[in-house]
Amino acid sequence: xxxxxxxxxxxxxxxxxxxxxxxxxxxxxxxxxxxxxxxxxxxxxxxxxxxxxxxxxxxxxxxxxxxxxxxxxxxxxxxxxxxxxxxxxxxxxxxxxxxxxxxxxxxxxxxxxxxxxxxxxxxxxxxxxxxxxxxxxxxxxxxxxxxxxxxxxxxxxxxxxxxxxxxxxxxxxxxxxxxxxxxxxxxxxxxxxxxxxxxxxxxxxxxxxxxxxxxxxxxxxxxxxxxxxxxxxxxxxxxxxxxxxxxxxxxxxxxxxxxxxxxxxxxxxxxxxxxxxxxxxxxxxxxxxxxxxxxxxxxxxxxxxxxxxxxxxxxxxxxxxxxxxxxxxxxxxxxxxxxxxxxxxxxxxxxxxxxxxxxxxxxxxxxxxxxxxxxxxxxxxxxxxxxxxxxxxxxxxxxxxxxxxxxxxxxxxxxxxxx
Amino acid sequence: xxxxxxxxxxxxxxxxxxxxxxxxxxxxxxxxxxxxxxxxxxxxxxxxxxxxxxxxxxxxxxxxxxxxxxxxxxxxxxxxxxxxxxxxxxxxxxxxxxxxxxxxxxxxxxxxxxxxxxxxxxxxxxxxxxxxxxxxxxxxxxxxxxxxxxxxxxxxxxxxxxxxxxxxxxxxxxxxxxxxxxxxxxxxxxxxxxxxxxxxxxxxxxxxxxxxxxxxxxxxxxxxxxxxxxxxxxxxxxxxxxxxxxxxxxxxxxxxxxxxxxxxxxxxxxxxxxxxxxxxxxxxxxxxxxxxxxxxxxxxxxxxxxxxxxxxxxxxxxxxxxxxxxxxxxxxxxxxxxxxxxxxxxxxxxxxxxxxxxxxxxxxxxxxxxxxxxxxxxxxxxxxxxxxxxxxxxxxxxxxxxxxxxxxxxxxxxxxxxxxxxxxxxxxxxxxx
Numbered sequence: 001x002x003x004x005x006x007x008x009x010x011x012x013x014x015x016x017x018x019x020x021x022x023x024x025x026x027x028x029x030x031x032x033x034x035x036x037x038x039x040x041x042x043x044x045x046x047x048x049x050x051x052x053x054x055x056x057x058x059x060x061x062x063x064x065x066x067x068x069x070x071x072x073x074x075x076x077x078x079x080x081x082x083x084x085x086x087x088x089x090x091x092x093x094x095x096x097x098x099x100x101x102x103x104x105x106x107x108x109x110x111x112x113x114x115x116x117x118x119x120x121x122x123x124x125x126x127x128x129x130x131x132x133x134x135x136x137x138x139x140x141x142x143x144x145x146x147x148x149x150x151x152x153x154x155x156x157x158x159x160x161x162x163x164x165x166x167x168x169x170x171x172x173x174x175x176x177x178x179x180x181x182x183x184x185x186x187x188x189x190x191x192x193x194x195x196x197x198x199x200x201x202x203x204x205x206x207x208x209x210x211x212x213x214x215x216x217x218x219x220x221x222x223x224x225x226x227x228x229x230x231x232x233x234x235x236x237x238x239x240x241x242x243x244x245x246x247x248x249x250x251x252x253x254x255x256x257x258x259x260x261x262x263x264x265x266x267x268x269x270x271x272x273x274x275x276x277x278x279x280x281x282x283x284x285x286x287x288x289x290x291x292x293x294x295x296x297x298x299x300x301x302x303x304x305x306x307x308x309x310x311x312x313x314x315x316x317x318x319x320x321x322x323x324x325x326x327x328x329x330x331x332x333x334x335x336x337x338x339x340x341x342x343x344x345x346x347x348x349x350x351x352x353x354x355x356x357x358x359x360x361x362x363x364x365x366x367x368x369x370x371x372x373x374x375x376x377x378x379x380x381x382x383x384x385x386x387x388x389x390x391x392x393x394x395x396x397x398x399x400x401x402x403x404x405x406x407x408x409x410x411x412x413x414x415x416x417x418x419x
Numbered sequence: 420x421x422x423x424x425x426x427x428x429x430x431x432x433x434x435x436x437x438x439x440x441x442x443x444x445x446x447x448x449x450x451x452x453x454x455x456x457x458x459x460x461x462x463x464x465x466x467x468x469x470x471x472x473x474x475x476x477x478x479x480x481x482x483x484x485x486x487x488x489x490x491x492x493x494x495x496x497x498x499x500x501x502x503x504x505x506x507x508x509x510x511x512x513x514x515x516x517x518x519x520x521x522x523x524x525x526x527x528x529x530x531x532x533x534x535x536x537x538x539x540x541x542x543x544x545x546x547x548x549x550x551x552x553x554x555x556x557x558x559x560x561x562x563x564x565x566x567x568x569x570x571x572x573x574x575x576x577x578x579x580x581x582x583x584x585x586x587x588x589x590x591x592x593x594x595x596x597x598x599x600x601x602x603x604x605x606x607x608x609x610x611x612x613x614x615x616x617x618x619x620x621x622x623x624x625x626x627x628x629x630x631x632x633x634x635x636x637x638x639x640x641x642x643x644x645x646x647x648x649x650x651x652x653x654x655x656x657x658x659x660x661x662x663x664x665x666x667x668x669x670x671x672x673x674x675x676x677x678x679x680x681x682x683x684x685x686x687x688x689x690x691x692x693x694x695x696x697x698x699x700x701x702x703x704x705x706x707x708x709x710x711x712x713x714x715x716x717x718x719x720x721x722x723x724x725x726x727x728x729x730x731x732x733x734x735x736x737x738x739x740x741x742x743x744x745x746x747x748x749x750x751x752x753x754x755x756x757x758x759x760x761x762x763x764x765x766x767x768x769x770x771x772x773x774x775x776x777x778x779x780x781x782x783x784x785x786x787x788x789x790x791x792x793x794x795x796x797x798x799x800x801x802x803x804x805x806x807x808x809x810x811x812x813x814x815x816x817x818x819x820x821x822x823x824x825x826x827x828x829x830x831x832x833x834x835x836x837x838x839x840x841x842x843x844x845x846x847x848x849x850x851x852x
Binding site for chain 1: 615651652653708710712714715716717719728729730734735736737738739740741742744758760761763770771772773774775779780781782783784785787788789790794796816817818819823824825826827828829831832834835841
């Protein structure tokens with residue numbers, strides 16, 4: 001997990017000027033008179049340089065671990081080619097920001113799933129460099145890779161990562177994508193090269209954009225908000241991003257064993273939050289750069305949700321599986337405030353927030369959901385498609401995690417998402 | 420022998436290729452009617468709102484070379500086409516649809532979302548066989564030569580399916596479906612009665628989504644039994660076509676039975692010069708949800724199942740989407756624009772990262788590209804590797820739009836196909852004809 005390196009390149013005066021402009025935006029949310037003007041154009045004056053962020057991702061293959069003790073799916077899982085401690089072949093991204101060229105090359109064969117969790121501030125000039133390290137297990141495959149920022153509204157084709165419509169990155173080369181996010185919310189990113197294969201193989205992650213309103217406006221104090229809501233209704237104390245995916249073990253095996261797959265036979269075997277299946281979902285965040293992280297080293301993102309009673313908890317839900325899933329939380333009311341990186345409000349400002357206990361989320365969709373942490377205790381959050389609560393067909397597992405609520409004041413303030 | 424440097428050879432070798440592509444793109448096919456738009460929704464209208472449809476069989480072409488036996492609705496006594504014609508009427512008018520049946524079994528049409536449908540003057544009724552088993556959801560036309568006349572008053576403005584109600588599991592899969600567009604009275608420039616549903620009438624699109632299990636079609640063609648527990652869709656279609664056929668023009672003559680394309684063709688949003696959104700009407704004639712993902716732009720969901728997204732007091736309850744999940748039988752209407760947010764320009768505002776040289780990028784994969792090798796809208800096409808076909812005419816942009824249940828974005832498992840199309844964005848001044 002990563003917050004990208006951020007280089008403050010903005011003076012206090014410039015920041016104030018920009019924030020004033022954005023404040024004007026924030027108090028006029030989603031209210032264009034034109035049918036399509038639901039978001040005013042960016043109001044940052046061009047004279048004010050945007051803050052910048054840069055990030056270096058590497059794309060490669062590797063081996064990860066599904067929950068131990070699940071019944072085998074012979075001959076596909078556990079994969080007999082897997083090194084000790086691993087059992088499933090994947091493709092994935094690595095965060096190699098700041099590493100030397102030699103160190104970056106050394107990450108070949110060390111893919112992680114889900115991809116690094118990325119968070120950026122609105123109106124940041126973002127450069128994401130992608131290096132294609134090739135595939136250690138399949139040197140015969142000369143696949144390119146790309147970064148597709150899924151849902152990004154302002155990407156020109158060059159930066160959209162669809163190889164047929166722009167370019168992809170050959171093995172041993174790199175390319176820098178540029179993004180300037182004008183719209184807060186929860187997005188995804190994934191490789192779009194032969195996407196049915198590369199997405200299934202694990203090249204998926206969550207990227208989110210924090211609203212300019214976080215700096216405070218005339219109407220709302222500085223804080224953590226999901227959107228430029230203008231009234232503080234999307235404020236939260238803690239945030240947890242959950243990427244929903246499925247793993248079709250047979251296809252992973254075929255990729256490792258130089259066989260082809262008919263994707264219309266799709267039949268997933270594992271169901272994951274952030275690349276892990278229950279009970280691994282509960283394990284703490286790991287360090288993908290450290291062997292000490294153990295069996296889940298290449299699945300470093302925890303799905304364990306922790307909060308103090310009474311706190312507002314944001315769930316950033318994204319689905320890059322190929323099937324619909326329905327997230328439910330026992331004993332907790334869920335307030336859906338956003339879909340697909342857009343505040344749920346009509347063009348005339350009418351609120352469309354919805355209180356519910358199930359959130360259905362289709363492939364490629366995202367939802368922003370806030371709940372208030374109830375009395376101290378453990379609450380379950382899981383996929384109400386109960387067939388997804390299985391690991392390789394065995395019971396108990398899959399897309400399930402816990403919400404652990406402590407007495408008020410127990411946990412210190414959250415410093416980063418999913419922590 | 421002429422001595423030419425390698426680059427010049429490359430450039431020269433591209434000339435006939437580009438000429439051929441331009442010729443294909445520019446010269447209309449012989450079957451292209453002057454009244455047909457090259458892209459976009461094509462209405463079948465009738466002065467008295469009376470339509471004749473014939474249920475008939477024929478063949479649909481898949482991009483991988485497979486040919487599928489289908490059933491669908493032909494206009495009048497015309498030739499087989501998939502899907503049936505798009506019937507366009509105005510809300511409140513009396514609509515008559517005469518169904519003629521040339522299929523070897525009874526068939527029918529249901530009109531989901533329309534109320535009080537009459538069949539031959541009587542309320543349309545489910546049918547049962549002698550044993551009391553339900554055989555049709557609605558009144559049928561008899562096999563081979565039967566006909567039935569349905570009448571109803573067009574309901575609220577919006578987008579509706581029409582489809583077979585007889586042995587519907589099989590017949591709808593066979594292709595007996597089409598779209599019914601009901602326009603608001605007095606406001607054909609709107610999707611519904613709300614002023615904020617206005618759209619550019621030259622930018623109206625219909626995505627009738629479906630799927631094909633070729634085994635079922637083969638069984639029907641060979642008059643064999645089919646076990647629906649073995650049902651497995653292998654092709655995923657928009658308007659009866661799969662990518663790349665989806666981006667071919669309407670009435671492309673190499674797709675004689677699949678007349679409707681799905682290429683979106685727009686210009687960047689401009690508050691003065693191009694202020695109105697495109698309208699996209701999604702319909703799901705298949706058996707699973709199709710999570711449709713347009714790149715490069717979100718879409719405002721303004722209506723579902725023929726009803727505007729609004730509150731009881733008329734509040735606007737439309738919402739923004741980058742993923743439109745259309746459930747079986749549902750229709751969803753969205754407004755869409757594309758904003759040139761950054762206005763990248765090689766002189767005044769160049770992209771802030773270098774475009775890699777040709778040897779540092781992969782163009783394709785596959786034999787074609789829709790990228791001009793130039794990041795700028797309207798820019799001159801750059802050089803391509805030998806053998807790659809350039810589909811870019813004038814520096815226009817292309818974004819993809821596809822099902823994000825990614826196995827549906829394949830042709831029988833093969834990538835960059837299936838339920839997928841392109842959004843073409845021309846430079847603000849347009850492309851020269």
